[in-house]
Amino acid sequence: MKNSLRQSMAWLHTWSGLLLGWLLLAMFVTGTSAYFREEISLWMEPELHASHATPETPELAWQALNRLAPDARAWDIRLPDARAPVVELGWQPDTPEAQNEGRRRGERAIMDAATGEILTPRATRGGDFLYRFHFELYGVPRLWARWLVCVATMFMLVAIISGVITHKKIFKDFFTFRPGKGQRSWLDAHNATAVLALPFHFMITYSGLLLFMVMLMPWGIDAAYNGDRRAFFDDAFPRATETTAQSQEAAPMTDIAPLLAQTRRAFDQPVTRIEVNRPNRAGATVSISTDREPEITGRRRGSAPTLVFQANSGALLETRPGTSEALPAAVRFYNLFANLHLARFADPAVRWLFFLSGLGGCAMVATGLLLWVAKRTQQLKQRQPGASLRLVNALNMASMTGLIGAMAFYFAANRLLPVELAQRESWEIRVFFISWLLSLAHALWRPNRRGWIEQLAGITVLWLSVPLLDMATTGSHLFSATAWQHGALAGFDLACLLLGALWGYALWRVARHGGGKKGTARQPRRSPGTATGAAS
Amino acid sequence: MSRSASSRLFYYRLSVASRTVAAVLGGYALSAASTAALAVTLPMPRAEAVVSATVFSFLVYSGAVIWAFATHSALRAWLGIAAPTVVCVAVALLGAPS
Numbered sequence: 001m002k003n004s005l006r007q008s009m010a011w012l013h014t015w016s017g018l019l020l021g022w023l024l025l026a027m028f029v030t031g032t033s034a035y036f037r038e039e040i041s042l043w044m045e046p047e048l049h050a051s052h053a054t055p056e057t058p059e060l061a062w063q064a065l066n067r068l069a070p071d072a073r074a075w076d077i078r079l080p081d082a083r084a085p086v087v088e089l090g091w092q093p094d095t096p097e098a099q100n101e102g103r104r105r106g107e108r109a110i111m112d113a114a115t116g117e118i119l120t121p122r123a124t125r126g127g128d129f130l131y132r133f134h135f136e137l138y139g140v141p142r143l144w145a146r147w148l149v150c151v152a153t154m155f156m157l158v159a160i161i162s163g164v165i166t167h168k169k170i171f172k173d174f175f176t177f178r179p180g181k182g183q184r185s186w187l188d189a190h191n192a193t194a195v196l197a198l199p200f201h202f203m204i205t206y207s208g209l210l211l212f213m214v215m216l217m218p219w220g221i222d223a224a225y226n227g228d229r230r231a232f233f234d235d236a237f238p239r240a241t242e243t244t245a246q247s248q249e250a251a252p253m254t255d256i257a258p259l260l261a262q263t264r265r266a267f268d269q270p271v272t273r274i275e276v277n278r279p280n281r282a283g284a285t286v287s288i289s290t291d292r293e294p295e296i297t298g299r300r301r302g303s304a305p306t307l308v309f310q311a312n313s314g315a316l317l318e319t320r321p322g323t324s325e326a327l328p329a330a331v332r333f334y335n336l337f338a339n340l341h342l343a344r345f346a347d348p349a350v351r352w353l354f355f356l357s358g359l360g361g362c363a364m365v366a367t368g369l370l371l372w373v374a375k376r377t378q379q380l381k382q383r384q385p386g387a388s389l390r391l392v393n394a395l396n397m398a399s400m401t402g403l404i405g406a407m408a409f410y411f412a413a414n415r416l417l418p419v420e421l422a423q424r425e426s427w428e429i430r431v432f433f434i435s436w437l438l439s440l441a442h443a444l445w446r447p448n449r450r451g452w453i454e455q456l457a458g459i460t461v462l463w464l465s466v467p468l469l470d471m472a473t474t475g476s477h478l479f480s481a482t483a484w485q486h487g488a489l490a491g492f493d494l495a496c497l498l499l500g501a502l503w504g505y506a507l508w509r510v511a512r513h514g515g516g517k518k519g520t521a522r523q524p525r526r527s528p529g530t531a532t533g534a535a536s
Numbered sequence: 537m538s539r540s541a542s543s544r545l546f547y548y549r550l551s552v553a554s555r556t557v558a559a560v561l562g563g564y565a566l567s568a569a570s571t572a573a574l575a576v577t578l579p580m581p582r583a584e585a586v587v588s589a590t591v592f593s594f595l596v597y598s599g600a601v602i603w604a605f606a607t608h609s610a611l612r613a614w615l616g617i618a619a620p621t622v623v624c625v626a627v628a629l630l631g632a633p634s
Contacts, residue, residue: 224582328580
């Protein structure tokens with residue numbers, strides 16, 4: 001402490017990093033997967049894979065809702081887009097119970113976009129489980145979990161800033177790589193992955209805190225609004241209020257096709273969403289929206305170009321061009337970070353870039369944790385490692401290979417558990433946690449090089465077998481036309497093969513170079529070379 | 537280990553513990569107080585002032601944590617966090633809408 005700023009920052013960086021590193025790594029890994037949350041969910045619902053959009057899709061959806069819920073209070077049709085090949089039908093039943101529950105989400109059904117058939121996918125939480133885990137964990141009271149995650153995120157922000165101060169020669173360090181030198185190699189790999197994506201790391205950490213700022217830091221609102229949070233939200237993030245016609249008198253609606261064509265022409269974009277208020281009654285309205293150019297400082301939802309029609313006559317009531325609203329600078333700043341964190345604006349190429357940056361983040365946290373062990377292993381000389389070093393090594397193993405293995409088990413369970421199984425979606429999640437716990441038990445039993453080799457071999461086999469399992473159990477595997485029609489499906493299997501190969505490479509490095517002397521930055525997630533010499 | 541060395545180690549640990557409390561709890565108090573103070577004093581519409589103050593608060597927290605561990609003594613760590621907190625609380629109370 002009485003030392004220089006750099007030394008005290010190095011101390012702070014080491015200890016804040018170690019204490020929350022494991023939780024941060026789990027957040028980074030599952031959060032990185034969340035960039036492809038919808039793609040993962042689609043892969044995990046093979047019953048939806050045959051669906052594909054046709055020119056008749058909107059009319060099929062219209063007919064389906066007329067069949068399912070002709071006198072609902074409202075309809076909501078989400079048409080297929082680049083990420084989802086099915087139609088999502090939503091409706092609010094017009095019963096007193098549904099009204100009383102206020103902003104309830106109403107009923108939902110998935111429709112095959114080509115045939116109009118209602119689909120029932122297997123029960124699964126899909127990519128949403130991994131996505132939710134990255135900010136609310138699982139089975140922990142939601143508020144506690146969010147606070148815990150935010151504390152870890154705050155530590156990360158401090159670790160980033162103190163890390164930058166520690167490395168005043170940050171760019172020189174970045175271009176320094178000394179492979180095969182044990183601890184030095186891990187340090188270089190940690191620096192390289194940290195600096196390479198430093199803007200991303202800062203952005204993802206800071207924006208993560210901003211997304212929860214009302215929970216974390218309500219004191220500004222309380223001071224300026226005397227604790228009236230609703231008034232603050234109405235001021236800062238106003239919502240469009242909907243006007244609702246209240247007529248109950250039945251009246252037929254006009255043909256939807258010309259209205260769709262008119263909207264398409266008006267904005268020169270395909271229609272993505274149809275909302276109907278008081279369908280099949282006098283005074284019904286239909287709002288037809290198209291895609292819009294995403295705006296990075298804009299609001300997260302709404303403001304898509306929309307035409308509003310009188311649904312009985314087909315008369316145009318209102319044109320909402322969906323142009324940018326004049327938002328205050330502070331709100332635009334908040335929106336910018338929120339949109340960056342959620343990658344809402346991202347087209348596929350940018351999404352992959354974010355995914356790779358996320359992997360860089362995983363690698364940064366992982367190499368940092370491995371460096372902690374490598375440094376202390378080197379100081380041991382020939383002595384046996386103590387209990388705390390073995391414990392850290394075991395926790396490293398469970399948080400790296402253990403979590404990666406658990407994810408593969410989660411995907412495999414999706415294909416192997418019987419479709420009719422009761423509480424099926426919970427069983428998928430149980431498989432995930434049971435396999436993670438088993439890997440922890442194995443790591444505590446063998447917190448050494450052999451343990452690493454066994455776990456690496458395990459995850460290599462697991463990840464490589466997921467696409468094979470897909471081939472054995474579905475018709476939308478790598479060698480099917482369906483998988484390539486929806487690139488997400490082929491992409492998922494290919495990503496499994498690539499990651500499996502990566503784990504195999506890490507295994508080869510550890511097994512071949514043994515003795516815990518080697519490591520390299522070329523393995524994005526981690527290669528436990530040095531971390532393992534401890535007790536071998 | 538000599539007696540003076542072991543008592544030095546004890547004081548070192550005490551100092552680390554004290555700085556940690558200053559950083560974690562003191563840092564939060566400072567960022568909460570500064571957010572409240574800025575929210576009522578920034579010369580912009582109320583909602584904007586609140587959002588600006590809140591998005592700034594996490595940088596204040598980081599700064600406070602770094603200060604707590606970077607400064608020469610635990611006492612300075614506490615003073616450097618407590619004094620601006622008191623000022624911010626006063627500003628927030630004076631500027632609060634009645």
